[in-house]
Amino acid sequence: MGTILITGASTGIGKATAKYFAEKGWNVVATMRSPEKETELHNLQRVMVLELDVEKKETIREAVAQGIDRFGKIDVLLNNAGYCVGGVFEAATEAQINRQFGVNVFGLMNVTQAILPHFRANKAGTIINISSVGGRITFPLLSLYHSTKWAVEGLSESLYYELAALNIKVKLVEPGNIDTDFTGRSLDYAYDEALTDYKEYNDSFLLKVEENFKDPAKVSKPEVVAEVVFEAANDNKTRLRYTAGQDAEFLLHMRKEKSDEEFMGFIAQQF
Numbered sequence: 409m410g411t412i413l414i415t416g417a418s419t420g421i422g423k424a425t426a427k428y429f430a431e432k433g434w435n436v437v438a439t440m441r442s443p444e445k446e447t448e449l450h451n452l453q454r455v456m457v458l459e460l461d462v463e464k465k466e467t468i469r470e471a472v473a474q475g476i477d478r479f480g481k482i483d484v485l486l487n488n489a490g491y492c493v494g495g496v497f498e499a500a501t502e503a504q505i506n507r508q509f510g511v512n513v514f515g516l517m518n519v520t521q522a523i524l525p526h527f528r529a530n531k532a533g534t535i536i537n538i539s540s541v542g543g544r545i546t547f548p549l550l551s552l553y554h555s556t557k558w559a560v561e562g563l564s565e566s567l568y569y570e571l572a573a574l575n576i577k578v579k580l581v582e583p584g585n586i587d588t589d590f591t592g593r594s595l596d597y598a599y600d601e602a603l604t605d606y607k608e609y610n611d612s613f614l615l616k617v618e619e620n621f622k623d624p625a626k627v628s629k630p631e632v633v634a635e636v637v638f639e640a641a642n643d644n645k646t647r648l649r650y651t652a653g654q655d656a657e658f659l660l661h662m663r664k665e666k667s668d669e670e671f672m673g674f675i676a677q678q679f
């Protein structure tokens with residue numbers, strides 16, 4: 409048992425993980441952009457709800473300091489906050505592109521840099537980054553989101569070596585489709601009616617995504633990710649990657665077995 413600091417704990421995977429760790433007896437620093445809106449986590453024992461916007465460094469500094477002050481130390485950082493721009497790359501606005509990288513990449517880097525002095529001083533710590541099956545493979549019309557998750561994979565794999573000698577572990581959790589409101593509340597769709605060349609492909613893609621999220625065999629509950637994060641935090645292994653969800657396991661297994669051409673042909677066929 410120990411203390412975990414979670415970003416994006418207001419909902420979805422972040423909230424499910426906060427509750428899971430608290431139930432298992434961990435202290436939880438559950439951070440979010442708008443803690444005043446939170447109604448449930450405040451009431452749990454061992455859970456401290458704090459403001460943290462991954463794009464605002466002063467909120468990160470303050471939350472890390474308050475978490476350490478309350479619980480003595482932080483053992484695990486869970487970089488979970490995320491946002492997704494889907495749709496036609498050509499139609500994406502500068503603001504969408506900036507926010508996509510601002511939250512998923514630069515925000516994750518901000519929080520990681522803020523916790524590292526503490527982990528170095530303790531000569532211990534674990535950084536768990538929520539990537540995605542989409543950090544290892546791609547689907548059409550998600551180019552910006554994939555770019556950020558592939559960036560998180562590269563950053564994490566390189567940091568894994570760099571921090572090992574300091575006894576700081578880096579881990580990646582790669583979920584498949586998870587039953588949260590990510591594709592509702594956190595999805596920003598880039599589309600321009602004037603770009604009619606994309607219309608047919610775009611419409612069939614949206615239908616396919618809707619179909620996938622309705623198929624229980626292709627979607628897991630956020631608690632499945634919470635369990636995998638818990639395993640990653642506690643197994644004391646030097647393992648880098650953890651998969652969450654049967655759909656993710658299937659796709660990553662296939663990616664390993666097939667050639668680029670075979671695998672990409674399979675994905676292309678789906679849409």
Ligand SMILES: NC(=O)c1ccc[n+]([C@@H]2O[C@H](COP(=O)([O-])OP(=O)(O)OC[C@H]3O[C@@H](n4cnc5c(N)ncnc54)[C@H](OP(=O)(O)O)[C@@H]3O)[C@@H](O)[C@H]2O)c1
Nearest residue numbers: 416418420421441461462488489490540585586588590594
């Ligand atoms: N759902 C899936 O199918 C799926 C699959 C693979 C990976 N993932 C990854 O899982 C993570 C969590 O997503 P989810 O499915 O749980 O979706 P979600 O319920 O929409 O949660 C997204 C969280 O990110 C937070 N967030 C957004 N911008 C932020 C910022 N600037 N600072 C701090 N927090 C911010 C949101 O906070 P607010 O409440 O303030 O908006 C929310 O708590 C993401 O990294 C996502 O890429 C999800």
